[in-house]
Amino acid sequence: GQNIDQPTEMTATEGAIVQINCTYQTSGFNGLFWYQQHAGEAPTFLSYNVLDGLEEKGRFSSFLSRSKGYSYLLLKELQMKDSASYLCAPTDEGSQGNLIFGKGTKLSVKP
């Protein structure tokens, strides 16, 4: 199984940069997903990392360090619509593709 730790809530200002951290422990590792969930909506895929390093995708980037059991999601040029929960989901080899999420980080973007 996985132990997944994310901050519960974060607040940031429109136009700023915010980093959302996720630490995890897995028995084996098979990649890590980040999902975004707006209030009252279904989660949607943001990124997948399987190798160490930073993957950039527009305003959003995701970083992974397998040796440290650590990932972060970096959101640049924050917009009000980025207010949402961000869910980290590391996958392990033993779970055969099962997708277990952390409790999520609720991000509030203020004007």
Next chain:
Amino acid sequence: GAGVSQSPSNKVTEKGKDVELRCDPISGHTALYWYRQSLGQGLEFLIYFQGNSAPDKSGLPSDRFSAERTGGSVSTLTIQRTQQEDSAVYLCASSPLTPGTRAFFGQGTRLTVV
């Protein structure tokens, strides 16, 4: 269909009654997941179907909860003798199960037990 479809979208039931929630995954997706989400909380894993393998039922909270997946496609989550604490949004997702591919979520069923 183009996406994961769940029905009903809303369900109000009386305490003690049984309910069935349905999930139609994306055609060809071999993996299917059920989650429960209480208001303001995270996604609680319930059960995971992977192809023809035995499902991972480790997240089911009690023996009142069961799920099946017929013909590797449609899935039904059944809650027997519903309790007020079962009130939540039940989300279903499916994926092709190729490593690194994303899961797609349905819009969920909002269950209210009164």
